[in-house]
Amino acid sequence: MQQVLRKLPAVHELQKHPDANRLRETYSLSEKALTKVIKSQLDAVREDILQKKGTVEDPSTNEFIDTFFKKVETCIASQYSPRLKRIINATGTVLHTNLGRARLSEKAIEQMVLVARNYSNVEYKISNGSRGSRHDIAEELIKEVTGAEAAMVVNNNAAAVFLILSAFGKGREVVVSRGELVEIGGSFRISSIMEESGAILREVGTTNKTRISDYEKAISDETAMLLKVHTSNFKVIGFTESVASEELFALAKSQHLISYEDLGSGALFDFSAYGIGDEPLVRESIEKGADLVSFSGDKLLGGPQAGIIAGRKDLIDKLKKHQLARVLRVDKMTFAALEATLLEYAKGSGLEKNIPTIRDIIATDADIEERVQQFIAHLRETELELDYFICNDESTIGGGTMPGVEIPTVCIGLKMDGLTAEETHRKLRCGEPPVIGKIKDDLFWLDLRTVTNEELPEIVDAIVSIKK
Numbered sequence: 400m401q402q403v404l405r406k407l408p409a410v411h412e413l414q415k416h417p418d419a420n421r422l423r424e425t426y427s428l429s430e431k432a433l434t435k436v437i438k439s440q441l442d443a444v445r446e447d448i449l450q451k452k453g454t455v456e457d458p459s460t461n462e463f464i465d466t467f468f469k470k471v472e473t474c475i476a477s478q479y480s481p482r483l484k485r486i487i488n489a490t491g492t493v494l495h496t497n498l499g500r501a502r503l504s505e506k507a508i509e510q511m512v513l514v515a516r517n518y519s520n521v522e523y524k525i526s527n528g529s530r531g532s533r534h535d536i537a538e539e540l541i542k543e544v545t546g547a548e549a550a551m552v553v554n555n556n557a558a559a560v561f562l563i564l565s566a567f568g569k570g571r572e573v574v575v576s577r578g579e580l581v582e583i584g585g586s587f588r589i590s591s592i593m594e595e596s597g598a599i600l601r602e603v604g605t606t607n608k609t610r611i612s613d614y615e616k617a618i619s620d621e622t623a624m625l626l627k628v629h630t631s632n633f634k635v636i637g638f639t640e641s642v643a644s645e646e647l648f649a650l651a652k653s654q655h656l657i658s659y660e661d662l663g664s665g666a667l668f669d670f671s672a673y674g675i676g677d678e679p680l681v682r683e684s685i686e687k688g689a690d691l692v693s694f695s696g697d698k699l700l701g702g703p704q705a706g707i708i709a710g711r712k713d714l715i716d717k718l719k720k721h722q723l724a725r726v727l728r729v730d731k732m733t734f735a736a737l738e739a740t741l742l743e744y745a746k747g748s749g750l751e752k753n754i755p756t757i758r759d760i761i762a763t764d765a766d767i768e769e770r771v772q773q774f775i776a777h778l779r780e781t782e783l784e785l786d787y788f789i790c791n792d793e794s795t796i797g798g799g800t801m802p803g804v805e806i807p808t809v810c811i812g813l814k815m816d817g818l819t820a821e822e823t824h825r826k827l828r829c830g831e832p833p834v835i836g837k838i839k840d841d842l843f844w845l846d847l848r849t850v851t852n853e854e855l856p857e858i859v860d861a862i863v864s865i866k867k
């Protein structure tokens with residue numbers, strides 16, 4: 400064994416090998432980066448020899464060197480490729496938080512690329528050549544699509560909640576119903592955000608019942624704000640009672656308190672017109688008299704991650720001047736994508752086609768069935784022997800939006816010889832690009848609601864490659 404070890408080439412010899420040069424060129428690697436991989440592969444070989452694992456070739460042969468550099472290449476290819484990958488989402492969940500929530504519109508993508516590649520007027524007034532404010536980029540559009548007096552954008556809706564509570568609730572009391580103390584994805588709890596912001600939580604009512612009198616009784620000299628939180632990721636059903644928004648906002652007004660509604664998703668598109676959910680529209684909250692509302696950019700809006708705050712101008716002006724606004728500010732790429740998305744809403748036509756989130760949510764089971772048939776046609780072309788099943792099912796919206804809303808879909812179940820559903824899923828997940836589906840009744844299912852027609856042959860290729 401020691402003899403074999405002694406035959407291992409030295410690092411400096413390997414560095415000079417033509418394959419080393421080729422790899423450096425191909426992968427634009429520095430000498431240092433390549434040497435690091437060579438050393439780690441050499442260590443692995445040494446370990447193999449010591450453990451007598453596998454059949455280690457004689458290290459002095461050309462075959463050994465060839466195999467060695469192949470391993471180095473595999474290692475480089477995985478180590479120096481982005482961790483953040485494109486994924487094919489065949490779960491049918493349109494706003495899958497783990498998979499990046501909303502797909503952006505083509506216009507949003509174009510704008511992001513344009514702004515990334517070039518300089519832009521993100522904080523520059525072209526007309527008079529002076530410094531501008533990034534707040535101006537999206538404000539007019541948000542005002543237009545929500546009907547609010549003023550607006551601003553921060554990093555995400557959690558940041559919006561934090562900023563509003565810090566600015567107006569610090570050291571004072573914010574009244575909120577116990578039925579609305581939501582937790583989203585385990586990491587966002589209204590009560591924790593409130594604690595961090597320095598606002599004092601004043602819970603009223605019970606989980607299932609809160610009346611206007613509960614709010615009235617809670618109001619004191621310490622009260623700064625009445626907060627309404629849209630219970631976007633759970634539903635209290637049965638014996639419930641909550642206070643109508645307009646009633647709550649009117650109470651705030653009469654007591655000279657700020658009313659604020661955290662809308663969560665904040666729909667700008669009326670999904671209920673398509674029979675999907677009963678998500679409140681942002682415009683309606685403003686009309687009902689909320690002083691401030693906030694919502695996410697990458698939930699039902701179908702844009703980039705962002706937190707949008709809209710409402711009374713005097714309050715928004717204060718928020719813009721708050722130190723935290725600088726901390727939570729949004730970069731030019733987000734503005735590029737958000738503005739392009741909002742422009743679609745402002746124009747108002749073709750949203751069903753141009754905003755992928757809307758398109759995918761309102762797609763009917765008949766639309767999905769058509770895609771399933773197309774998928775099967777691709778599958779047949781491969782002449783692969785495969786059992787598949789077609790089944791009616793439901794897609795969920797995800798992203799902590801529209802709880803309990805299920806949209807009819809058509810799924811295709813795959814049965815791969817000798818593989819369990821879990822094994823099939825693992826193989827498809829580990830392919831390139833990874834395909835994520837769902838497991839139900841011991842079968843692996845694809846819900847093509849979230850898959851584009853262009854992705855269909857890619858899924859078929861992925862299936863072919865695991866059958867090999």
Ligand SMILES: *Cc1c(COP(=O)(O)O)cnc(C)c1O
Nearest residue numbers: 555556557629631662663664695
């Ligand atoms: C999703 C959600 C948030 C957090 O929004 P992000 O944009 O994910 O930060 C806050 N409040 C409610 C009610 C939500 O549904």
